[in-house]
Amino acid sequence: MDQEYDVIVLGTGVKECILSGLLSVDGLKVLHMDRNEYYGGESTSLNLVQLWKRCKGSDTPPESLGLSKEYNVDMVPKFMMANGPKYGLDDSTVEYIGHALALHRDDSYLDNPAIDMIRRMKVYAESLARFQGESPFIYPLYGLGELPQGFARLSADYGGTYMLNKPECKVEFNENGKAYGVTSEGKTAKGKKIVCDPSYLPGKVKKVGRVARAICLMSHPIPDTNDSHSVQIILPQKQLGRNSDMYVFCCSYAHNVAPKGRYIAFVLTEVETENPQRELKAGIDLLGSVDEIFFDIYDRYEPTNDPVKDNCFVSKSYDATTHFESTVVDVLALYSKITGKEVDLNEDLSAASGAAERIICFECGERIDSIHRLKGHYNQFHPGRDLVCAKCGHWFDQEAFTLHQLLHPISPAGPPSPPAPIQRPYPLQNPAPIQPPLRLQNPGPIQPTTGLSNPARTPAQVRNAELGEYLRALNELNNSDKGCFSCF
Numbered sequence: 001m002d003q004e005y006d007v008i009v010l011g012t013g014v015k016e017c018i019l020s021g022l023l024s025v026d027g028l029k030v031l032h033m034d035r036n037e038y039y040g041g042e043s044t045s046l047n048l049v050q051l052w053k054r055c056k057g058s059d060t061p062p063e064s065l066g067l068s069k070e071y072n073v074d075m076v077p078k079f080m081m082a083n084g085p086k087y088g089l090d091d092s093t094v095e096y097i098g099h100a101l102a103l104h105r106d107d108s109y110l111d112n113p114a115i116d117m118i119r120r121m122k123v124y125a126e127s128l129a130r131f132q133g134e135s136p137f138i139y140p141l142y143g144l145g146e147l148p149q150g151f152a153r154l155s156a157d158y159g160g161t162y163m164l165n166k167p168e169c170k171v172e173f174n175e176n177g178k179a180y181g182v183t184s185e186g187k188t189a190k191g192k193k194i195v196c197d198p199s200y201l202p203g204k205v206k207k208v209g210r211v212a213r214a215i216c217l218m219s220h221p222i223p224d225t226n227d228s229h230s231v232q233i234i235l236p237q238k239q240l241g242r243n244s245d246m247y248v249f250c251c252s253y254a255h256n257v258a259p260k261g262r263y264i265a266f267v268l269t270e271v272e273t274e275n276p277q278r279e280l281k282a283g284i285d286l287l288g289s290v291d292e293i294f295f296d297i298y299d300r301y302e303p304t305n306d307p308v309k310d311n312c313f314v315s316k317s318y319d320a321t322t323h324f325e326s327t328v329v330d331v332l333a334l335y336s337k338i339t340g341k342e343v344d345l346n347e348d349l350s351a352a353s354g355a356a357e358r359i360i361c362f363e364c365g366e367r368i369d370s371i372h373r374l375k376g377h378y379n380q381f382h383p384g385r386d387l388v389c390a391k392c393g394h395w396f397d398q399e400a401f402t403l404h405q406l407l408h409p410i411s412p413a414g415p416p417s418p419p420a421p422i423q424r425p426y427p428l429q430n431p432a433p434i435q436p437p438l439r440l441q442n443p444g445p446i447q448p449t450t451g452l453s454n455p456a457r458t459p460a461q462v463r464n465a466e467l468g469e470y471l472r473a474l475n476e477l478n479n480s481d482k483g484c485f486s487c488f
Helices: 014-025 047-058 091-101 106-109 114-128 144-155 325-339 398-408 461-477
Strands: 002-010 030-033 162-163 170-173 179-184 188-197 205-218 229-233 246-252 264-271 292-303 312-314 371-373 388-391 395-397
Touching: 002 014, 002 179, 014 030, 014 144, 014 325, 030 144, 030 179, 030 188, 047 292, 144 162, 144 388, 170 188, 188 325, 312 325
Parallel strands: 002 030, 002 188, 030 162, 188 312
Antiparallel strands: 170 179, 179 188, 205 264, 205 292, 229 246, 246 264, 371 388, 388 395
């Protein structure tokens, strides 16, 4: 940690991990820390035991609900648009277009210029046609908890450093009130800018509302939805006599978030009364019978600080929506404040899509664009692991390569200094011919032995023992990471 970074990111929620990935791709030196031992923060996905303990205070859910490990329950359930981030209409049509298609959260859009509505409708139409399906939305297998990890891997591919399970993570300020680093376990990492969720800087945010949510485990799809495995229902505020919309979200075992035959439904809305559970009734009534239900309420915060004055960039809490529109807006705004520019989504990230396309040879230290797999005897023992540099011909195995990439990540600015050549105990090029350990032709006559105490071995026994040792040594060589003479 005793280094200086361009940006230190605290918290591994979706927003923070997206920003970490974008900033690393920009070539900034990023350190990403989290007080938890898992990714996701408030937007993580929980198994059944974790959910039960969080909402019911116990860690023993009934066996009838299935295996805990087969659940991945999103704490912030959201679908993603597949392609992005009045005029004589009656009121019901206006509500449908404004809230269900354009995804406005209230009716304030009716007083704004129409251009924003047109852009939102364009995104919806393009998303609907993106995969030639019946929905404009997409959703990751195993839940949204996979998203932060995906962007974390992107950041790591571009040189970002990750540290989980770091207690406290205290932001340090100088005498002028500017943040200059983060301290954890007695060590301080210096950073020019600090990015975090509201929980890391509670003194720089204000409470702006609360979200009520119900998490429902079911054995059937939501009624009247054509037995769909994934559903989003938006109940406009006017239809409910409320000041904000209500959102219903459903996913199932088809998305690897629940055991076979199980469905998970969520109902969320902004809290407007002193009885949040009753406010959710309109959405819960749409679900039909429910096997188990969990109620939860969390506070929403927004930053109050000036990043120019204190170098702190704080994200907003997640709202009740079951789509990513407001999340993306917050990420883009933070990115612009941090970098002073707009996001360029034309960056070619294909180089980060697989280690095989971005490697440094152990021997020559050159960054190369391709690898070749050896064919022959060695492949029988290590299928898929034996690689050879396309430039100098030296080989290395996949496990060692993966470790090397972690220690020497390649950034957009270019490869690091070439590593020192690895000294190997075996020559890899033009090895001397292998000499058998003994002559196998025309063995002498076998002499019988007498006695059972320490008998002398016959030539045949000696020959067989030495041959066995030779074969065992050859087998160990083939099963080691030192190569095989017969491949070269």
